[in-house]
Amino acid sequence: MAKLGIDMDCLKEAFRLDGPVRSRVxxxxxKFEQATHAGLHLEKLNNGRDDRIRTIRIDQFWRGVVLAPESGSTYTLLKVLPHDDAYRWAERHRISVNVANGHIEIRDSEAIEAAIPELSREAQETPQRLLEHVSDSVLADLGVDEQTRAFARELTRVEQLEAAKAFLPATQWETLFGLAAGMTPExxxxxxxxxxxxxxxxxxxxxxxxxxxxxxVLLVTGPADLMHVFRESFALWRIYLHPVQYQMAHAEFRGSARITGGPGTGKTVAALHRARHLALQSQGQVLLTTFTSTLASALRRDLSSLLASEDELLRVDVHHIDQLAYQVFQERHGRPAILRKDEEAAVWQRVAKRRKAPYTVAFLAEEWRQVVLAQQATSAGAYLAAKRAGRGRRLGPREKARLWEVIWEFEQELRLYGQWTHETICIEATRILNETADKPYGHVIVDEAQDxxxxxxxxxxxxxxxxxxDLFIAGDTHQRIYKYRPSLREVGIDIGGRSARLSLNYRTTAEILAWGLGMLTDGLIDDMNDGVESIAGYRSQVHGKVPILRGFTSRFDELEGLARQVQAWLDAGVEPGEIGVAARSDMLGSNARDLLExxxxxxxxxAQPGPGNRVQVGTMHGMKGLEFRCIAVIGVGENQVPPATAVTPAAEDERAHAYDLQRERCVVFVACTRAREQLYVSWHGMPSTFLSSVL
Structure with a gap:
């Protein structure tokens, strides 16, 4: 029985065709399963570079290009093109198998052969080659074959390699680009x-x-499956997976595993496919969790497009992490009385006043969360021994003992009146589950893990x-926008030898990504596992316009400039709902909404309920996990970003100062990289120091 595979690039291109053409394909x-080689009328080429490539008539105008193997019965549809274009494509291309990973490859052999002489002429005038630091043996070990190595040895500029993406075998191009970007062979x-x-x-x-x-290659299981594929929207039934994403989503791990990567590299896609895989393969219930309710709603929506039936959906619970804590708590204790922020501040103020403690409410609350709760300090001795690196204010033993008395009394007052915070609910839920022999989940998947x-x-x-x-973790510490900096080892999670990194951006243009990464060049960023995260090799295959940078003399002028830019996007045909506006403060965001209205x-x-298809305005923090066609990031001035209140003075604690600056830099980075196509950044007065390396 003949079987059909469909190349993913062909499938994506097919959804740009008119509906009748798709139906005809x-x-x-x-009837492919019942067809024979002859019955399909597959035509050989007279001048083809690969005898296994054939063409087939779709209608009078369109032809398909098919890979027909010399042995076996699996045929692969490679292209659907106009008649003459199909023949030309088939004549130019050759199919190969990558020696390193055994995957199928497609190359434009004619284009490679034509490019080498031109590269060689330019290389004669340049003393240094792009990949001269990499030996032939390393290239061969990584699956770069003889023809591609000959091409690679003539490269002198990364722009030449970027242009070659269209005709080199995809995996080999990824290999060359990674090495050129500074990645190690490993x-x-x-x-x-x-x-x-x-x-x-x-x-x-x-x-x-x-x-x-x-x-x-998508292998079609039968005629019904084939018809479903071509008549449904691509986005509704499948999300493209890069090899590393696929491997991580479908692997069998002996313990906890993690996938990292920059913005738009598909960490969430891998997490969704991991949830689907475990739901279909395992008997245990799966939890897919993330940081906020907005992100959880997006995960729930996307998961419903991957899982085919209601029964499959019921095997995956999608909750944000606080929701999980509330559910566990409520099953044991009933509905909790949660303190509002102002109520909690009043308790701190009252206790500090009774103890005559010279500390601000903000300092007390953060000391409690960042040190006492984070490190499970439940006694004076444990608190005295707790680490306070990055907390800002240095404290001696006597001062820490005095501070502990304030914290202890705060906790006693909460217990006395039966009051809870989000953190104490989480801690109580953890205690309850620790006492439970039968855990509620067989597998847990965490998205946006860095926060x-x-x-x-x-x-x-x-x-x-x-x-x-047991655990599958997806996150990126370059996008950390809150103060916690936990180590997975310190919270009992071992990912040793079970980690992978994504480097190819699918969302943001190369110009926006490069501009954003330029802001992160200062300082080292941890990897949540007592190591350092790297941005080497992060890249995008999509090119577009460079970011628009605008400075103004006053806030009003800046907001007027924002209105002109938003209107220009609207006039260019961008839907209002595809435009986002981000500000560091709620006040500036409110000013922007008022002026736009x-x-x-x-x-x-x-991210709040309301009429659809409108320009969305919010904070930089609120942009986390979202994406827009066009983003305007406003108020990026020296007196607004970073806010003075968000950064510990260097004189108080140099490490805390550096941590705070790094976090605030990441906040801007996250907001800017929500843009798929166009980014607009503005300020009034002098620009933020964060922009000094990218202006």
């Missing part, structure tokens, strides 16, 4: 989906390579028994 291949090996055990592959067996490349607190991590750890495929532009508060 489906009709032609609907990092590149992981990036292309290489495994610890290197297997020998038959590079002539393309049918086996197709079977090994599920992230590149979880130590208290939340301990809750996650107790929600699932330690074992095979006065200009006749419909707006609404970011």
């Amino acid at each position: 489906a009709d032609v291949f609907a 990092e590149v090996w992981t990036d292309i989906g290489g495994t610890a055990e290197r297997e020998p592959y038959d590079t002539e067996d393309v049918a086996a390579a197709v079977q090994r490349t599920p992230e590149r 979880f607190s130590p208290m939340q991590w301990r809750l996650v750890r107790t929600a699932v028994a330690e074992g095979v495929n 006065r200009q006749g532009i419909a707006v609404r508060v970011l």
Whole structure:
């Protein structure tokens, strides 16, 4: 029986075709299982570079290009093109098997051959080659074959390599780009989906390579499946997976595992597919959790497009982490009485006054959260021994003892009146689950992991028994926008040898990504596991306009400039709901909404219920996890970003000062990288120091 695979690039292109053409493609291949090689009328090429590439008639105008293996019965649809274009494409291209990972590859051999002489002429005038630091043996080990190596040896500029993306084999291009960007061979090996055990592959067996490349080729199980694929929206049934994403989403892990990567690299996509895989393969209930209710709603929506039935959806619970804590708490104690921020501040103020303690409410509350709760300091002795690195104010033993008395009395007052905060509910839920032999979940998947607190991590750890495929963690410390900096080891989570890093951005243009990364060049960023995270190799394949940077003399002028920019986007055909406006403060965001409304532009508060298809305005923090076609980030001036109140003075604590600056820099980075196509950044007065390296 003949079977059909569909190349993912072909499938994405097919959804740009008119509906009748798509239906005709489906009709032609609907009886593929019963067809024979001859019955399909697959035509050989007279001048083809690969005897296995054939064409097939779709209608009088369109033809399909098909890979017909020399052995086996799995055929792969590579392209659907106009008649002459299909023949030309088929003649130029060749199919190969990557020797390193055994995956199928497609290359434009004619374009590679034509490019080498031109590169060689330019290289004669340049003393240094782009990849001269990499040996031929390393390239060969990473799957770069002879033809691509010949091309690579003539490269002198990264722009030449970027232009070659269109015709080099995809995996080999990824390898070259990673090495050119400063990644080590080991990092590149992981990036292309290489495994610890290197297997020998038959590079002539393309049918086996197709079977090994599920992230590149969709294998259709029957006519009904084929018709469904071509008649449904691409986004509704499948999200494209890079090899590393696919490997992590479908792997069998002996314990907890983690996937990291910059903005737009597909960490959430991998987490969603991991949830789907575990829901279909395991008997245990799956929890998919994240940091906020807004992000949880987005995960729930996307998961529903991946899981085919209501029964499958019921096997995955999607809750934000506080919701999980409330559920566990409420089952034991009933509904909690949660202190509002102003009520909590009043308790701190009252206790500090009784104890005549010279501390501000903000300092007391953060000391309690960042030190006492984060490190489980339940006694004076434990608090005296607790680490306070980065807390700002240095305290001697006598002062810490006095401070502990204030904290102890605050906690006693909460117990006396039966009052709770989000943190203490989380801690109580953790205690309850620790006493429970039967854990509520067989698997837990965490998205946006970089902003979880130590208290939340301990809750996650107790929600699932330690074992095979227990925890799957997705996050990026470059996008950390809150103060907690926990180590996974310190909260009892071991990911040793089970971690992967994504480097290819699917959302943001190369110009926006490069501009944003330019703000992160100062200082080291931890990896949540007692190491340092790297941005080497982060890249985007999509090019667009460079960010627009505008300075103004006053706040009013800046807001007027914002209104002009938003109107220009609207006039260019951008939908209002695809435009976001981010400010560091609620006040500036409110000012922006008021002015836009006065200009006749419909707006609404970011991520809040309201009329659809309006420009969304909110804080930089509120942009977390969202994306827009166009983003305006306003108020990025020296007196607004970073806010003085958010940064510990260097004279008080240099480490805390550095941590705070790094966090605030990440806040701006997160807001800017929500843009898919266009980014606008403005300020009034002098620009923020964060912009000094990118202006």
